[in-house]
Amino acid sequence: MAQHKINYTQNGGLPVALTSMDKVVNWGRSNSLWAMTYGLACCGIEMMAAGASRYDFDRFGTIFRASPRQSDVMIVAGTLTKKHSEFIKRLYDQMTEPRWVISMGSCANTGGMFNTYATVQGVDRIIPVDLYLPGCAPRPETLQYGVMLLQKKIRANKASRAQKPKRLM
Amino acid sequence: MRAYKAKGDVQAKPYYTDRYWVAPQVAKFDVESDEVFAKDLEVIKSKFDVLEAFIQVEQMTVFIKPEDNYRVLELLKNELEYTQLSEMSAIDFLETRDGFEVFYQMLSMNKRKRVRIKMFIKNGVAVNSVEKLFRSADWSEREMFDMFGIEANDHPFMKRILMPYDWQGYPLLKSYPLQGDEFASWYEVDKIFGKEAREEIGPEIRDTATIDRYDSERFARLGHEVPKGTKITGNEPKVTQSYQEDGGVFLIKKLDRDNSKVIDDPQR
Numbered sequence: 334m335a336q337h338k339i340n341y342t343q344n345g346g347l348p349v350a351l352t353s354m355d356k357v358v359n360w361g362r363s364n365s366l367w368a369m370t371y372g373l374a375c376c377g378i379e380m381m382a383a384g385a386s387r388y389d390f391d392r393f394g395t396i397f398r399a400s401p402r403q404s405d406v407m408i409v410a411g412t413l414t415k416k417h418s419e420f421i422k423r424l425y426d427q428m429t430e431p432r433w434v435i436s437m438g439s440c441a442n443t444g445g446m447f448n449t450y451a452t453v454q455g456v457d458r459i460i461p462v463d464l465y466l467p468g469c470a471p472r473p474e475t476l477q478y479g480v481m482l483l484q485k486k487i488r489a490n491k492a493s494r495a496q497k498p499k500r501l502m
Numbered sequence: 503m504r505a506y507k508a509k510g511d512v513q514a515k516p517y518y519t520d521r522y523w524v525a526p527q528v529a530k531f532d533v534e535s536d537e538v539f540a541k542d543l544e545v546i547k548s549k550f551d552v553l554e555a556f557i558q559v560e561q562m563t564v565f566i567k568p569e570d571n572y573r574v575l576e577l578l579k580n581e582l583e584y585t586q587l588s589e590m591s592a593i594d595f596l597e598t599r600d601g602f603e604v605f606y607q608m609l610s611m612n613k614r615k616r617v618r619i620k621m622f623i624k625n626g627v628a629v630n631s632v633e634k635l636f637r638s639a640d641w642s643e644r645e646m647f648d649m650f651g652i653e654a655n656d657h658p659f660m661k662r663i664l665m666p667y668d669w670q671g672y673p674l675l676k677s678y679p680l681q682g683d684e685f686a687s688w689y690e691v692d693k694i695f696g697k698e699a700r701e702e703i704g705p706e707i708r709d710t711a712t713i714d715r716y717d718s719e720r721f722a723r724l725g726h727e728v729p730k731g732t733k734i735t736g737n738e739p740k741v742t743q744s745y746q747e748d749g750g751v752f753l754i755k756k757l758d759r760d761n762s763k764v765i766d767d768p769q770r
Binding site: 350356360415416418419422443444448449450451453454455458459478481482484485488 | 664665666673678679680681682683686687689690691693694703706707708710743744745746747751752753754
């Protein structure tokens with residue numbers, strides 16, 4: 334016995350919404366963007382703040398995962414050193430398709446102020462990047478906006494198109 | 503006739519250089535001026551050769567022979583109560599003297615004094631490890647090897663500590679360029695994609711002042727972004743980015759500012 338009686342006479346008679354398959358799939362994908370915890374430096378603090386209660390990523394369906402195999406978007410938050418570069422490539426390869434990458438902050442975008450021998454001058458030398466967030470460090474609002482732009486980008490694509498594996502080369 | 507001098511870079515040169523300017527040095531004092539240090543130095547001198555000793559900024563610096571380093575530190579630790587090795591590393595003097603100065607910074611908690619043991623080694627010479635005396639020397643000696651290429655004999659794990667194991671070059675040498683040599687600039691490309699990928703990925707952009715106004719990927723011109731790979735003509739219309747499509751999104755409610763409650767008081 335249902336506790337709440339469903340009024341089938343509302344909304345044109347049935348609890349049904351008609352739409353296209355693309356939109357449903359894209360709705361699912363864009364609203365459950367599980368992000369990989371990838372805090373490398375101080376941008377990671379802002380990323381954590383964006384995930385915590387004040388900015389609350391959970392309401393976008395963005396939940397941080399500690400495993401690349403469970404995540405859809407990699408938020409590279411911080412300075413990528415040359416020693417670590419092979420691991421970011423390995424973790425990216427372990428993520429399942431479809432996958433996206435947000436490069437957060439100056440260091441991840443271009444190497445930032447670390448114009449030195451030990452820093453990778455932009456993560457796009459290692460993995461393909463979908464979205465670059467400027468700032469040092471970007472505020473949590475910027476990251477939220479970035480995730481919303483990424484959702485828009487996902488919605489703009491046809492879900493049924495062949496998923497070409499993303500490779501830098 | 504006066505000898506010709508090129509005047510093209512006259513403005514770039516410093517306008518005025520003091521011929522009598524001497525680089526300031528920290529004042530050195532005689533070890534006798536501090537009785538604790540004087541006693542310590544007596545003990546060291548009775549057993550080992552001391553090349554030079556003085557007090558600088560209330561700390562005694564003692565120059566010893568490189569082959570004595572383990573036994574001098576043993577003496578300092580066991581008899582003179584300098585129980586901590588707070589820091590050790592090397593200084594590059596390759597240019598002027600073809601060698602390194604290795605220093606050991608010692609601390610005595612009982613005496614509340616610090617002593618710096620220094621020794622000069624020629625380029626390519628290994629030092630004796632003091633890891634058996636001080637556990638802190640374990641990583642310090644690895645760092646010294648990593649940054650200067652000075653090996654420590656009898657070290658249990660003489661490998662690089664900060665840079666990758668397959669790194670070439672010693673970054674803290676004065677001859678090492680800050681932005682890296684050929685090997686460093688291609689390290690990640692060579693390792694991940696192989697040398698043949700160099701051409702496709704391209705060299706690093708090291709000039710921080712580089713702004714290409716048509717480089718839409720690096721957000722140089724906000725509002726004129728284009729998708730990757732698009733041919734850029736320079737006449738792209740301005741696009742205002744919004745996080746939602748105009749027609750709304752399936753199953754997602756758009757924020758209506760008029761219906762939402764704005765909290766003015768941040769303390770609430």
